[in-house]
Amino acid sequence: MTAMTTGNTSRADANRRRILDVALAELLRDPDASMDQIARAAGVVRRTVYGHFPSREALISTLVDEAVQALADADAAVRAGVTDPAEAVARSVLAIWQTADRYRLLIALAQRTVTVQGIRDRLAPLREAKVRLLQRGLDTGVFHSPLPAPALAYVHEQMLFALMEAVNDGLLAAAEAGRSATVAVLTAAGVPASRAMELVAEVA
Amino acid sequence: MTAMTTGNTSRADANRRRILDVALAELLRDPDASMDQIARAAGVVRRTVYGHFPSREALISTLVDEAVQALADADAAVRAGVTDPAEAVARSVLAIWQTADRYRLLIALAQRTVTVQGIRDRLAPLREAKVRLLQRGLDTGVFHSPLPAPALAYVHEQMLFALMEAVNDGLLAAAEAGRSATVAVLTAAGVPASRAMELVAEVA
DNA sequence: GTGCAATTGCACGTTACTGTGCAAGTCCGT
DNA sequence: ACGGACTTGCACAGTAACGTGCAATTGCAC
Numbered sequence: 001m002t003a004m005t006t007g008n009t010s011r012a013d014a015n016r017r018r019i020l021d022v023a024l025a026e027l028l029r030d031p032d033a034s035m036d037q038i039a040r041a042a043g044v045v046r047r048t049v050y051g052h053f054p055s056r057e058a059l060i061s062t063l064v065d066e067a068v069q070a071l072a073d074a075d076a077a078v079r080a081g082v083t084d085p086a087e088a089v090a091r092s093v094l095a096i097w098q099t100a101d102r103y104r105l106l107i108a109l110a111q112r113t114v115t116v117q118g119i120r121d122r123l124a125p126l127r128e129a130k131v132r133l134l135q136r137g138l139d140t141g142v143f144h145s146p147l148p149a150p151a152l153a154y155v156h157e158q159m160l161f162a163l164m165e166a167v168n169d170g171l172l173a174a175a176e177a178g179r180s181a182t183v184a185v186l187t188a189a190g191v192p193a194s195r196a197m198e199l200v201a202e203v204a
Numbered sequence: 205m206t207a208m209t210t211g212n213t214s215r216a217d218a219n220r221r222r223i224l225d226v227a228l229a230e231l232l233r234d235p236d237a238s239m240d241q242i243a244r245a246a247g248v249v250r251r252t253v254y255g256h257f258p259s260r261e262a263l264i265s266t267l268v269d270e271a272v273q274a275l276a277d278a279d280a281a282v283r284a285g286v287t288d289p290a291e292a293v294a295r296s297v298l299a300i301w302q303t304a305d306r307y308r309l310l311i312a313l314a315q316r317t318v319t320v321q322g323i324r325d326r327l328a329p330l331r332e333a334k335v336r337l338l339q340r341g342l343d344t345g346v347f348h349s350p351l352p353a354p355a356l357a358y359v360h361e362q363m364l365f366a367l368m369e370a371v372n373d374g375l376l377a378a379a380e381a382g383r384s385a386t387v388a389v390l391t392a393a394g395v396p397a398s399r400a401m402e403l404v405a406e407v408a
Numbered sequence: 409g410t411g412c413a414a415t416t417g418c419a420c421g422t423t424a425c426t427g428t429g430c431a432a433g434t435c436c437g438t
Numbered sequence: 439a440c441g442g443a444c445t446t447g448c449a450c451a452g453t454a455a456c457g458t459g460c461a462a463t464t465g466c467a468c
Contacts, residue, residue, distance in 0.1 A: 010436090012444060032236065034425060045446055050427065144397040146384045151370040155388060158366035159359050166355035180350045184359060188392040193348040215466065216414060238455060249416055254457065415464070423456080433446065438439105 016052045018042050024063055028105055035059075064109065067102035068122050074099055075126060085137030086191055090203045092130070093160070093185050097178040100164050107157055127153060137189065144190030156185050179204055220256045222246050228267055232309055239263075268313065271306035272326050278303055279330060289341030290395055294407045296334070297389050300364065301382040308368050311361055331357060341393065348394030360389050383408055 022042040026033040035056055039046040053059040074095035082088045096103050110119045131153050137143035138152075145152055163181045166172040172180060179200050186196035226246040230237040239260055243250040257263040278299035286292045300307050314323045335357050341347035342356075349356055367385045370376040376384060383404050390400035 015444085035427090036425080046426095047428090047447075048445055051445075054427085056426070145391065146380075146387045146397075146401070147367075147370075148375060150375045151367065151384075154366040154370045154375070155363050158362040158369075159392070162358040162362035163351075163355065165362075166351075166358045171352060171354045171358070176350075180355075183350045184392065187349065187394055188363070188388065190391055190397045192396070193350075193394045197350070219414085239457090240455080250456095251417075251458090252415055255414075259457070260455095409468105411466100411468095413464105413466090416462080418460095418462105420458080420460105421456105422458105424454090426451105426453080428450080430449090431447090433444105435444075436442095438441100 012052075015042075015044060015048070019044065019049055019052060019059075020063060020066070023059055024101060024105060027060070027063070028101060028108070031108060060109070063105065064119055064122070067099075067106045068126075070099040070102050071096065071106070071126060075129065084142070085133055085140065086142050086186060086189075086195075086199055087203060088133055089137070089186060089189065090182050090196075090199050092133075093156075093182040094178055094200075094204060096160065097181055100160075104161060104164050107161055130156070134189070142191070145188075152189065155188060159185055159188060216256075219246075219248060219252070223248065223253055223256060223263075224267060224270070227263055228305060228309060231264070231267070232305060232312070235312060264313070267309065268323055268326065271303075271310045272330075274303045274306050275300065275310070275330060279333065288346070289337055289344065290346050290390060290393075290399070290403055291407060292337055293341070293390060293393065294386050294400075294403050296337075297360075297364070297386040298382055298404075298408060301385055304364075304368050308365060311365055334360070338393070346395070349392075356393065359392060363389055363392060 019038070019042045023033075023038045026038050026041050030037075035049055036046045038059075039049045042049070049059070053062065075092065078088060078091045078095055082091060106119065106123060110123055131149045134143065134152050134156075135149040138145065138149060143152075147155065160181060163172065163177065163184065167174050167177045182200050182204075183193065183196045186199065187193050191199075223242070223246045227237075227242045230242050230245050234241075239253055240250045242263075243253045246253070253263070257266065279296065282292060282295045282299055286295060310323065310327060314327055335353045338347065338356050338360075339353040342349065342353060347356075351359065364385060367376065367381060367388065371378050371381050386404050386408075387397065387400045390403065391397050395403075
């Protein structure tokens with residue numbers, strides 16, 4: 001197991017990649033999944049995982065980094081000069097939905113975790129941007145809610161969580177899920193269902 | 205430690221009660237809280253907890269039973285001959301909000317848990333009732349959503365979760381939280397914000 | 409104030425997981 | 439078919455938690 005630190009052989013890279021993918025799935029299913037569970041699920045022995053990641057912490061940290069990156073990218077795509085808050089939210093939700101699993105991991109870990117110090121911190125910029133967006137919508141009367149913007153942001157986060165769960169449990173068709181989720185989120189922000197559907201049709 | 209099984213002395217009862225209360229709080233904070241953490245938080249030694257509950261499993265199970273009971277009671281109060289689905293939902297949310305912590309424990313444990321077999325089962329009747337209620341609202345046009353009733357039920361659950369979190373984090377005034385939450389949930393079901401506020405004012 | 413239940417303190421045995429070391433494989437490019 | 443990167447298998451030490459037994463102690467109730 002000596003090397004692997006230089007890691008440039010394709011075989012090792014493929015394994016590393018598979019371990020990360022499987023780890024994401026396993027940790028989603030059970031946030032306390034052991035290294036052995038993850039390794040076996042990846043078709044590899046525990047010892048091999050330690051060849052790629054020095055510790056469980058490091059593995060999860062890598063996962064979190066990738067997730068934050070994916071989210072930031074998705075978010076950047078939204079910020080492309082959209083002025084209407086409702087449209088911005090619509091685009092944002094649709095974008096996030098694409099990286100649903102990673103988003104979900106982040107939220108799940110950020111909710112309750114001493115595990116990786118600073119998930120909340122790394123998510124903070126995104127959260128704040130979202131809050132500002134919602135605030136603007138509330139101020140301009142595009143959104144209507146008795147909730148302050150930060151609370152509404154929490155609600156949106158958890159709604160997406162709920163809808164991913166619903167897809168997992170077969171309660172919601174995966175094909176339609178993204179659009180449904182977007183309409184649901186807009187509706188929760190007080191946008192009339194009719195207007196929400198218009199927007200989604202227009203954006204998607 | 206011999207006895208305690210007969211448990212009728214007030215001291216033991218008080219301890220048992222306190223352990224349960226503290227355990228609820230600790231498990232809410234960290235679903236993986238150890239028996240030692242719980243015991244210490246309850247101002248008691250680990251060994252004493254085992255005097256009251258034969259196992260961690262049993263302790264949690266008791267907590268779940270109490271929570272389900274509290275929820276069922278709250279739900280029963282709602283079913284008192286209310287025909288309008290929107291009003292029923294409003295009453296339901298307000299009632300559940302009263303037992304927020306317990307509800308939250310249930311959802312948190314039910315989401316991810318091999319721990320106690322059958323939390324989902326024990327919650328199933330309540331979930332189904334909720335789904336039927338939502339379905340009726342969708343059918344009669346009181347609610348509007350692209351989501352099927354079961355998915356909407358998930359969303360409502362998670363919304364409450366998010367709002368409790370928001371209260372915890374000081375983003376939402378505790379005094380107003382119940383009413384705000386109710387309006388938010390109704391809004392998410394596609395009830396216009398104005399109508400939702402009317403309803404809440406009327407019910408509360 | 410005394411008695412008995414309840415609590416404590418401590419010492420176990422058990423299980424499960426993490427992270428590491430090392431020797432023996434296995435796979436792939438060349 | 440050779441060599442080196444990668445993987446496996448196994449063994450190990452360290453840690454943390456569960457659940458239990460027992461003797462000593464505390465504190466209510468009467």
